[in-house]
Amino acid sequence: MRAVQVTEFGGPEVLTPVELPDPVAGPGEVLIDVERIGVNYADTHQAENSYLAPSKLPLVPGGEVVGTAQGKRVVALLNGGGGYAEKAVAPEATTFPVPDGIDDLTALSMLVQGTTAWVLLKRNAHLEKGESVVVHAAAGGVGTIAVQLAKAWGAGRVIATASSDEKRALALELGADVAVDSRAEDMTEVLLDANGRRVDVVLDMVGGKTTDQSIAALAPFGRLAFYGMAGREAPKPLDLRKVLGHSTTVSGMWLPHVFRLPGNVFGTALNDLFELVLAGKLKAIPGGEFPLSDARGAHEALRSRKTVGKLLLDPGK
Structure with missing residues (x-):
């Protein structure tokens, strides 16, 4: 072969x-x-x-x-x-x-990227209606689905980050309320300006200063879910005194671990995603x-x- x-x-x-x-x-x-x-x-x-x-x-x-x-x-x-x-x-x-009606692109998009976005929002971030959500790399495989899911599940304000006008336009088309330049020198300030206050949830797969500055933008009881390091630069070690002082949660997610959870969490996520696609509420x-x-x-x-x-x-x- x-x-x-x-x-x-x-x-x-x-x-x-x-x-x-x-x-x-x-x-x-x-x-x-x-x-x-x-x-x-x-x-x-x-x-x-x-x-x-x-x-x-x-x-x-x-x-x-x-x-x-x-x-x-x-x-x-x-x-x-x-x-x-x-x-x-x-x-x-x-x-x-x-399922019938699901093409190859959609099947593969939902299998890894879709289930990743589902788990991040449901299990890591425990998203509640009305909360603000930052989606870094919002035009990527996970990001495009996460923007749509966050809106479908009642996020109050979805803030997308992306590196070009075309990518930011795509994020807005998918439902983001605002799209900002991911190359900004001070992401903390950009996120605060975009939301008008500190943010509740951040989905981050970039790493480096993007992660550091996003943590600094979290509201009390805000949650950052870290699921990759596309920038190939590690964030700074967490200062647990600051985590305590701001009631911050930082969690990680590696998809293989989902299969160790009780119940068929992965299968449930995939079925939910396929149903949303067939209902016209989600697209790859x-x-x-x-x-x-x-x-x-x-x-x-x-x-x-x-x-x-x-x-x-x-x-x-």
Whole structure:
């Protein structure tokens, strides 16, 4: 089968098209004929071995696919990679049927980005109606869905951050009340001005000073949910005296941990998202489709932070 393999860790240049034997499903697994592959920021970390879960060489990156298994259309999370290929093996427990009316783009957008936004708002932030929500990287895969969910769930004011006029316009189109420049030198001041007071909830996957300055903008009992570090710069260590002094909550979220929660939280989230899509209350934003043979180009585009929405790979090209 055609695939993309990493034999040495590094940037997009290490993604190499190859021919590999077809994978074989073991007990509790399913073999999927892949129709489209989702591209995530986690894949770029996986390729350079900077992800939370260490990578091992040789590696076929990719954690999510949509395709057919045993004659049925499914979307699946993979265990440790293997998605950048024409065929992939996934655990039965993380393989989900795709309802009629849900296209490939939407299925993949909701599987990782959608469930991430759902968990952040429901479980980390415990969003209440009327509260203000800051969505950093609001034109990205998670951000575009988080803006829509926050509005659908009654947020009082949604403040989007993005790096270009086009991205800010997209965030406003999706329901954000105001969109500000993510490149601002003083994000604390920008957020206070945008809300007219301190903010209640921040969803952050940028890191560095964006995180530091967002924490400083939180209202008493405000919550920052940290779920990535696209800027590849760590925030400063938290001063717990300041956390206490401002009644601040800072939490982290790594999607694999959702599967350890009691009950079928991931499945519930995915079903909720599909229902919202079918009801016309939520939509996936296309970010571009690349041939599998140009996975490098997809990673370059993603790391440039010039993309919007969801990026896909086509294994047939």
